[in-house]
Amino acid sequence: MPCAGEVAGEPEWWWVALQELGTASAMVLLGCFGRGAKPSCCAAGRSHGTVLAVRLRLEGVVVILAVRKRRREAGRFPPLCGFLPGFHHRFGSMAVDISACIAEFVAMALFVFVGCGTACAVGCADVAGKLETALAFGLGITVLAYTVGAHSGGQINCAVTFGLLIASLFGVGDIISAPQAVANFVAQTVGAILGGELVAAVFVGKNDQTGGLGSNALGDGVTGISALVGEVLGTFLLVYVVLETAVNTKSEANRTLAPLAIGFAVFLAHCVLIAVDGCSINPTRTLGAAVAATLRHSDDGALMDKIWSPMWIFWVGPLVGAFLAVGCYKLVNIDAAPVASKGDATDRDQLIC
Numbered sequence: 006m007p008c009a010g011e012v013a014g015e016p017e018w019w020w021v022a023l024q025e026l027g028t029a030s031a032m033v034l035l036g037c038f039g040r041g042a043k044p045s046c047c048a049a050g051r052s053h054g055t056v057l058a059v060r061l062r063l064e065g066v067v068v069i070l071a072v073r074k075r076r077r078e079a080g081r082f083p084p085l086c087g088f089l090p091g092f093h094h095r096f097g098s099m100a101v102d103i104s105a106c107i108a109e110f111v112a113m114a115l116f117v118f119v120g121c122g123t124a125c126a127v128g129c130a131d132v133a134g135k136l137e138t139a140l141a142f143g144l145g146i147t148v149l150a151y152t153v154g155a156h157s158g159g160q161i162n163c164a165v166t167f168g169l170l171i172a173s174l175f176g177v178g179d180i181i182s183a184p185q186a187v188a189n190f191v192a193q194t195v196g197a198i199l200g201g202e203l204v205a206a207v208f209v210g211k212n213d214q215t216g217g218l219g220s221n222a223l224g225d226g227v228t229g230i231s232a233l234v235g236e237v238l239g240t241f242l243l244v245y246v247v248l249e250t251a252v253n254t255k256s257e258a259n260r261t262l263a264p265l266a267i268g269f270a271v272f273l274a275h276c277v278l279i280a281v282d283g284c285s286i287n288p289t290r291t292l293g294a295a296v297a298a299t300l301r302h303s304d305d306g307a308l309m310d311k312i313w314s315p316m317w318i319f320w321v322g323p324l325v326g327a328f329l330a331v332g333c334y335k336l337v338n339i340d341a342a343p344v345a346s347k348g349d350a351t352d353r354d355q356l357i358c
Contacts, residue, residue, distance in 0.1 A: 100182070100185075101182075101184050101185055102157075102185060102188075104156050105156055105157035105158070105185065105188075105189065106157070106189060106191070106192040107156075107192070108153035108156035108157040108159075109153070109157045109160060109161065109189045109192040109193050109196065110193070110195055110196040110199075111153065111196065112149040112150075112152065112153045112157070112159065112161045112196070113192070113193045113196030113197050113200060113289060113293075114197070114199040114203065115145070115149060115200065116142075116145050116146065116149055116161050116200065116290065117196075117197050117200025117201055117203075117204065117219075117290055117293045117294065118200045118203045118204055118207075119141055119142075120138070120141050120142040120145050120219070120290065121200070121201065121204045121218060121219025121220075121290075121293075121294050122141075122203075122204045122207060122208065123137060123138050123141035123142075124138045124141075124214070124215050124219040125204060125207075125208040125212070125213045125214055125215050125218060125219050126208070126214065127214060128215060129214075129279055129280075129283070130214075134214075135275075135276070135279045136276075138275065138279060139272050139275035139276050139279060139284075140272060142272065142275050142284070143268045143269060143270075143271045143272025143275065144272075146161060146264070146267060146268045146271045147264050147265055147267070147268030147269075148268075149161055150263075150264035150267060150268070151264045154264065157189065158181075158251075159264060160189060160193075162193070162243070162286075162287040162290070162323075163189075163190045163193050163194070163287070163288050163289045163323075164240050164243070164244065164287060164288060164323035164324060164326065164327045165244055165247055165327065166186050166189050166193070167186070167190075167324055167327050167328075168244040168247065168327035168328070168330055168331055169181045169247075169252075170183060170186040171327065171328055171331045172252065172331045175331065175335065177248070177252065177331065177334065177335065178252060180252060190289070193289040194289050194293075196289075196293075197289040197290055197292055197293025197294075198293045198296050199293070200290075200293050201218060201293035201294045201295075201296055201297030201298075202300075204218050204219060204294070204297060205218055205297045205298075205300070205301055216308070217294075217298045217302070217308060217311075217312060218294055218297045218298045218301065219283075219294045220283070220291070220294040220295050220297075220298045220312045221282055221283040221284070221285045221291045221294070221295070221312070221315070221319055222282065222283060222311045222312055222315065223282050223311075223315050223318075224281055224282060224283075227281050227282060229315060229318055232282040232315060232318050232322070233318050233321065233322045235277065235278045235281045235282065235322070236278070236282070236286060236318060236319060236321075236322025236323055236326065237322045237323075237326040238326065239274035239277065239278050239284065239286040239322075239323075239326065240286045240322065240324075240325075240326030240327055240330070241326040241327075241329050241330045241333070242270050242273065242274055242330075243267070243270045243271060243286055243326075243330075244326065244327045244330035244331070245330040245333055245334060246266055246267055246270040247267055247270075248330060248331070248334040249334065249337075250262070250263040250266045250267065251263040251267070252334075253334075253338060255338075271286070274286050282315065282318070282319075285318075285319040285322070285323060286322075286323050286326070287323065288319055288320045288323050288324070291316070291319040292316075295312050295313065295316065298312055299312070299313075
Protein backbone atom coordinates (compact mmCIF):
# COMPACT_ATOMS: atom_id res chain seq x y z
CA MET A 6 0.00 0.00 0.00
CA PRO A 7 1.47 3.40 -0.98
CA CYS A 8 2.18 5.92 1.75
CA ALA A 9 0.31 9.17 2.12
CA GLY A 10 1.08 11.45 -0.79
CA GLU A 11 2.07 8.67 -3.21
CA VAL A 12 0.11 8.20 -6.38
CA ALA A 13 -0.18 4.99 -8.36
CA GLY A 14 1.97 5.00 -11.48
CA GLU A 15 4.58 7.41 -10.14
CA PRO A 16 8.21 6.34 -9.52
CA GLU A 17 9.05 4.56 -6.28
CA TRP A 18 10.13 6.76 -3.38
CA TRP A 19 13.66 5.37 -3.45
CA TRP A 20 14.08 6.22 -7.13
CA VAL A 21 12.94 9.80 -6.59
CA ALA A 22 15.21 10.03 -3.54
CA LEU A 23 18.15 8.75 -5.61
CA GLN A 24 17.47 11.32 -8.31
CA GLU A 25 17.28 14.09 -5.75
CA LEU A 26 20.46 12.95 -4.05
CA GLY A 27 22.32 12.99 -7.38
CA THR A 28 20.99 16.44 -8.23
CA ALA A 29 21.90 17.79 -4.81
CA SER A 30 25.42 16.37 -5.03
CA ALA A 31 25.96 17.92 -8.45
CA MET A 32 24.66 21.27 -7.28
CA VAL A 33 26.92 21.19 -4.22
CA LEU A 34 29.96 20.76 -6.49
CA LEU A 35 28.77 23.43 -8.90
CA GLY A 36 27.94 25.79 -6.05
CA CYS A 37 31.41 25.34 -4.56
CA PHE A 38 33.60 25.17 -7.69
CA GLY A 39 31.56 26.09 -10.74
CA ARG A 40 30.64 29.31 -12.41
CA GLY A 41 27.41 29.92 -14.20
CA ALA A 42 26.08 26.61 -12.94
CA LYS A 43 23.07 25.26 -14.75
CA PRO A 44 21.93 22.16 -12.93
CA SER A 45 19.48 19.85 -14.63
CA CYS A 46 15.84 19.59 -13.67
CA CYS A 47 14.60 17.12 -11.11
CA ALA A 48 11.19 15.72 -10.29
CA ALA A 49 9.22 17.89 -7.90
CA GLY A 50 7.15 14.95 -6.70
CA ARG A 51 3.77 16.50 -7.43
CA SER A 52 0.96 14.15 -8.43
CA HIS A 53 0.30 16.15 -11.60
CA GLY A 54 3.86 15.41 -12.74
CA THR A 55 5.06 19.01 -12.82
CA VAL A 56 8.80 19.26 -13.35
CA LEU A 57 10.57 21.96 -11.40
CA ALA A 58 13.45 23.51 -13.34
CA VAL A 59 16.09 24.58 -10.86
CA ARG A 60 18.44 27.08 -12.46
CA LEU A 61 19.72 28.90 -9.42
CA ARG A 62 23.30 28.89 -8.30
CA LEU A 63 23.00 28.12 -4.59
CA GLU A 64 25.35 27.04 -1.89
CA GLY A 65 25.38 23.30 -1.33
CA VAL A 66 23.68 23.33 2.05
CA VAL A 67 20.88 25.56 0.81
CA VAL A 68 20.32 23.27 -2.15
CA ILE A 69 20.13 20.17 0.01
CA LEU A 70 17.61 21.84 2.30
CA ALA A 71 15.52 22.80 -0.72
CA VAL A 72 15.56 19.22 -1.99
CA ARG A 73 14.53 17.94 1.42
CA LYS A 74 11.67 20.43 1.47
CA ARG A 75 10.41 19.16 -1.89
CA ARG A 76 10.58 15.59 -0.60
CA ARG A 77 8.46 16.51 2.42
CA GLU A 78 5.92 18.27 0.22
CA ALA A 79 5.80 15.26 -2.09
CA GLY A 80 5.01 13.00 0.88
CA ARG A 81 7.43 10.29 -0.25
CA PHE A 82 8.58 8.14 2.64
CA PRO A 83 9.74 4.52 2.94
CA PRO A 84 7.11 1.72 3.02
CA LEU A 85 7.50 1.53 6.81
CA CYS A 86 4.96 4.33 7.09
CA GLY A 87 2.24 1.93 6.02
CA PHE A 88 2.66 0.10 9.33
CA LEU A 89 3.04 3.10 11.64
CA PRO A 90 -0.06 5.30 11.93
CA GLY A 91 0.93 8.96 11.86
CA PHE A 92 4.40 8.28 10.41
CA HIS A 93 3.95 10.63 7.48
CA HIS A 94 2.60 13.45 9.63
CA ARG A 95 5.15 13.05 12.38
CA PHE A 96 8.15 13.09 10.07
CA GLY A 97 6.65 15.40 7.51
CA SER A 98 6.30 18.29 9.95
CA MET A 99 9.73 19.75 10.62
CA ALA A 100 8.74 22.72 12.81
CA VAL A 101 10.60 23.00 16.10
CA ASP A 102 9.45 25.21 18.97
CA ILE A 103 12.60 26.86 20.31
CA SER A 104 10.84 28.15 23.42
CA ALA A 105 9.95 24.54 24.29
CA CYS A 106 13.59 23.55 23.96
CA ILE A 107 14.70 26.40 26.21
CA ALA A 108 12.05 25.42 28.77
CA GLU A 109 13.24 21.79 28.75
CA PHE A 110 16.86 22.93 29.09
CA VAL A 111 16.13 25.13 32.09
CA ALA A 112 13.81 22.62 33.75
CA MET A 113 16.26 19.75 33.37
CA ALA A 114 19.15 21.78 34.78
CA LEU A 115 17.05 22.72 37.82
CA PHE A 116 15.75 19.18 38.23
CA VAL A 117 19.24 17.68 38.34
CA PHE A 118 20.40 20.40 40.71
CA VAL A 119 17.48 19.84 43.10
CA GLY A 120 17.42 16.03 42.95
CA CYS A 121 21.13 15.22 42.87
CA GLY A 122 21.86 18.20 45.12
CA THR A 123 19.55 16.81 47.78
CA ALA A 124 21.25 13.41 47.52
CA CYS A 125 24.63 15.09 47.98
CA ALA A 126 23.36 17.09 50.95
CA VAL A 127 21.74 14.30 52.96
CA GLY A 128 23.19 11.10 51.51
CA CYS A 129 21.25 7.92 50.96
CA ALA A 130 22.82 5.72 53.59
CA ASP A 131 19.78 5.66 55.86
CA VAL A 132 16.01 5.64 55.50
CA ALA A 133 15.67 9.36 56.17
CA GLY A 134 18.16 10.22 53.44
CA LYS A 135 16.46 7.94 50.94
CA LEU A 136 13.04 9.41 51.73
CA GLU A 137 14.21 13.01 51.46
CA THR A 138 15.96 12.32 48.16
CA ALA A 139 12.90 10.57 46.75
CA LEU A 140 10.73 13.51 47.79
CA ALA A 141 13.13 15.96 46.17
CA PHE A 142 13.00 14.16 42.83
CA GLY A 143 9.23 13.73 42.95
CA LEU A 144 8.41 17.27 44.08
CA GLY A 145 11.00 18.63 41.68
CA ILE A 146 9.17 17.09 38.74
CA THR A 147 5.81 18.37 39.99
CA VAL A 148 7.02 21.94 40.51
CA LEU A 149 8.91 22.11 37.21
CA ALA A 150 6.13 20.45 35.21
CA TYR A 151 3.71 23.10 36.44
CA THR A 152 6.33 25.76 35.68
CA VAL A 153 7.27 24.89 32.07
CA GLY A 154 4.20 22.86 31.11
CA ALA A 155 2.76 25.77 29.14
CA HIS A 156 5.93 25.98 27.06
CA SER A 157 7.08 22.41 26.45
CA GLY A 158 4.62 20.14 28.22
CA GLY A 159 7.05 19.62 31.10
CA GLN A 160 8.61 16.34 29.90
CA ILE A 161 11.99 16.82 31.65
CA ASN A 162 12.96 13.24 30.84
CA CYS A 163 14.08 11.81 27.51
CA ALA A 164 12.32 8.52 28.34
CA VAL A 165 9.03 10.41 28.63
CA THR A 166 9.77 12.24 25.39
CA PHE A 167 10.55 8.91 23.73
CA GLY A 168 7.32 7.40 25.04
CA LEU A 169 5.27 10.33 23.73
CA LEU A 170 6.91 10.03 20.32
CA ILE A 171 6.19 6.29 20.18
CA ALA A 172 2.61 6.99 21.23
CA SER A 173 2.31 9.51 18.40
CA LEU A 174 3.73 7.08 15.83
CA PHE A 175 1.38 4.30 16.90
CA GLY A 176 -1.75 6.38 16.66
CA VAL A 177 -2.42 7.36 20.27
CA GLY A 178 -2.70 10.94 19.15
CA ASP A 179 -1.03 13.98 17.68
CA ILE A 180 1.20 14.53 20.71
CA ILE A 181 4.73 15.45 19.63
CA SER A 182 6.58 15.64 16.34
CA ALA A 183 9.80 13.74 15.71
CA PRO A 184 11.88 16.90 15.15
CA GLN A 185 10.54 18.41 18.37
CA ALA A 186 11.29 15.20 20.27
CA VAL A 187 14.89 15.24 19.02
CA ALA A 188 15.26 18.93 19.84
CA ASN A 189 13.84 18.36 23.33
CA PHE A 190 16.26 15.48 23.87
CA VAL A 191 19.24 17.65 22.97
CA ALA A 192 18.00 20.42 25.27
CA GLN A 193 17.42 17.96 28.10
CA THR A 194 20.89 16.46 27.70
CA VAL A 195 22.67 19.81 27.74
CA GLY A 196 20.51 20.96 30.65
CA ALA A 197 21.31 17.80 32.64
CA ILE A 198 25.04 18.33 32.16
CA LEU A 199 24.70 21.94 33.30
CA GLY A 200 22.69 20.78 36.32
CA GLY A 201 25.40 18.29 37.21
CA GLU A 202 28.01 21.03 37.04
CA LEU A 203 25.89 23.25 39.28
CA VAL A 204 25.78 20.45 41.85
CA ALA A 205 29.55 20.12 41.57
CA ALA A 206 29.94 23.86 42.13
CA VAL A 207 27.91 23.74 45.35
CA PHE A 208 29.09 20.44 46.86
CA VAL A 209 32.85 20.29 47.14
CA GLY A 210 34.91 17.60 48.82
CA LYS A 211 33.34 16.04 51.90
CA ASN A 212 30.18 18.10 51.47
CA ASP A 213 29.15 15.55 48.84
CA GLN A 214 27.58 12.79 50.93
CA THR A 215 27.29 10.45 47.91
CA GLY A 216 30.92 10.65 46.84
CA GLY A 217 29.86 10.84 43.20
CA LEU A 218 27.69 13.97 42.92
CA GLY A 219 24.51 11.93 42.98
CA SER A 220 25.51 9.62 40.12
CA ASN A 221 23.67 6.37 39.59
CA ALA A 222 25.50 3.14 40.45
CA LEU A 223 24.52 -0.38 41.39
CA GLY A 224 24.01 -1.00 45.10
CA ASP A 225 25.96 -3.60 47.03
CA GLY A 226 25.02 -7.09 45.88
CA VAL A 227 22.72 -5.80 43.12
CA THR A 228 23.09 -7.52 39.75
CA GLY A 229 22.77 -5.82 36.39
CA ILE A 230 19.64 -7.80 35.57
CA SER A 231 17.97 -6.78 38.82
CA ALA A 232 18.70 -3.12 38.15
CA LEU A 233 17.53 -3.43 34.55
CA VAL A 234 14.20 -4.93 35.61
CA GLY A 235 13.79 -2.20 38.22
CA GLU A 236 14.47 0.56 35.68
CA VAL A 237 12.01 -0.94 33.21
CA LEU A 238 9.29 -1.14 35.84
CA GLY A 239 9.98 2.28 37.34
CA THR A 240 9.88 3.98 33.95
CA PHE A 241 6.82 1.98 32.94
CA LEU A 242 5.04 3.38 36.00
CA LEU A 243 6.08 6.94 35.17
CA VAL A 244 5.24 6.92 31.45
CA TYR A 245 1.95 5.07 31.95
CA VAL A 246 0.90 7.69 34.51
CA VAL A 247 1.88 10.43 32.05
CA LEU A 248 -0.21 8.89 29.28
CA GLU A 249 -3.28 8.29 31.41
CA THR A 250 -3.28 11.61 33.27
CA ALA A 251 -1.84 14.05 30.72
CA VAL A 252 -2.73 12.54 27.33
CA ASN A 253 -5.90 10.47 27.67
CA THR A 254 -8.95 12.51 26.65
CA LYS A 255 -10.99 10.74 29.35
CA SER A 256 -8.93 12.45 32.06
CA GLU A 257 -9.28 16.00 30.73
CA ALA A 258 -11.39 17.03 33.72
CA ASN A 259 -8.41 16.30 36.00
CA ARG A 260 -5.71 17.59 33.66
CA THR A 261 -4.51 20.28 36.06
CA LEU A 262 -3.60 17.55 38.56
CA ALA A 263 -1.48 15.60 36.05
CA PRO A 264 1.88 17.07 37.21
CA LEU A 265 1.02 16.10 40.79
CA ALA A 266 0.30 12.48 39.80
CA ILE A 267 3.44 12.37 37.67
CA GLY A 268 5.54 13.71 40.52
CA PHE A 269 4.12 11.05 42.86
CA ALA A 270 5.02 8.39 40.28
CA VAL A 271 8.62 9.63 40.29
CA PHE A 272 8.60 9.64 44.10
CA LEU A 273 7.29 6.06 44.28
CA ALA A 274 9.86 4.81 41.78
CA HIS A 275 12.64 6.38 43.83
CA CYS A 276 11.31 4.83 47.03
CA VAL A 277 11.82 1.43 45.45
CA LEU A 278 14.97 1.93 43.38
CA ILE A 279 17.27 4.26 45.33
CA ALA A 280 18.66 1.27 47.24
CA VAL A 281 18.97 -0.73 44.01
CA ASP A 282 20.80 1.65 41.68
CA GLY A 283 20.09 5.17 42.86
CA CYS A 284 16.96 5.21 40.65
CA SER A 285 17.42 6.66 37.22
CA ILE A 286 14.19 6.25 35.17
CA ASN A 287 15.62 9.33 33.43
CA PRO A 288 18.66 8.67 31.22
CA THR A 289 19.50 12.34 30.74
CA ARG A 290 19.53 12.98 34.51
CA THR A 291 21.89 10.03 34.92
CA LEU A 292 24.18 11.26 32.15
CA GLY A 293 24.38 14.78 33.59
CA ALA A 294 25.46 13.57 37.02
CA ALA A 295 27.91 11.06 35.51
CA VAL A 296 29.60 13.73 33.39
CA ALA A 297 29.97 16.04 36.40
CA ALA A 298 31.40 13.22 38.52
CA THR A 299 33.82 12.27 35.75
CA LEU A 300 35.13 15.82 35.44
CA ARG A 301 35.80 15.92 39.20
CA HIS A 302 36.94 12.33 39.87
CA SER A 303 38.51 11.29 36.56
CA ASP A 304 41.57 10.01 38.40
CA ASP A 305 39.48 7.59 40.50
CA GLY A 306 39.36 4.51 38.29
CA ALA A 307 37.20 2.48 40.65
CA LEU A 308 34.55 5.20 40.86
CA MET A 309 34.58 5.71 37.09
CA ASP A 310 34.02 2.01 36.56
CA LYS A 311 31.22 2.00 39.12
CA ILE A 312 29.49 4.89 37.33
CA TRP A 313 30.03 4.04 33.66
CA SER A 314 29.96 0.23 33.58
CA PRO A 315 26.21 0.03 34.29
CA MET A 316 25.40 3.14 32.20
CA TRP A 317 23.70 1.02 29.52
CA ILE A 318 21.17 -0.11 32.14
CA PHE A 319 20.09 3.48 32.76
CA TRP A 320 19.37 3.95 29.05
CA VAL A 321 18.03 0.59 27.92
CA GLY A 322 15.79 0.11 30.98
CA PRO A 323 13.94 3.44 30.79
CA LEU A 324 13.50 3.31 27.01
CA VAL A 325 12.13 -0.23 27.15
CA GLY A 326 9.87 0.73 30.04
CA ALA A 327 8.53 3.71 28.09
CA PHE A 328 7.83 1.52 25.06
CA LEU A 329 5.98 -1.06 27.17
CA ALA A 330 3.94 1.69 28.83
CA VAL A 331 2.73 2.86 25.43
CA GLY A 332 1.76 -0.72 24.56
CA CYS A 333 -0.16 -1.09 27.80
CA TYR A 334 -1.91 2.23 27.23
CA LYS A 335 -2.98 1.10 23.77
CA LEU A 336 -4.41 -2.14 25.16
CA VAL A 337 -6.29 -0.47 28.00
CA ASN A 338 -7.64 2.24 25.70
CA ILE A 339 -8.15 0.09 22.62
CA ASP A 340 -11.44 1.80 21.75
CA ALA A 341 -10.41 5.32 22.74
CA ALA A 342 -10.40 8.08 20.14
CA PRO A 343 -6.96 9.47 19.26
CA VAL A 344 -5.90 12.72 20.88
CA ALA A 345 -6.95 15.42 18.44
CA SER A 346 -4.49 17.94 17.08
CA LYS A 347 -5.02 21.48 18.25
CA GLY A 348 -3.25 22.94 15.24
CA ASP A 349 0.40 23.78 14.88
CA ALA A 350 3.47 22.10 16.32
CA THR A 351 3.49 24.31 19.39
CA ASP A 352 -0.02 23.24 20.39
CA ARG A 353 0.73 19.58 19.84
CA ASP A 354 3.83 19.61 21.98
CA GLN A 355 2.03 21.23 24.95
CA LEU A 356 -0.44 18.42 25.57
CA ILE A 357 1.37 17.11 28.62
CA CYS A 358 0.30 19.69 31.17
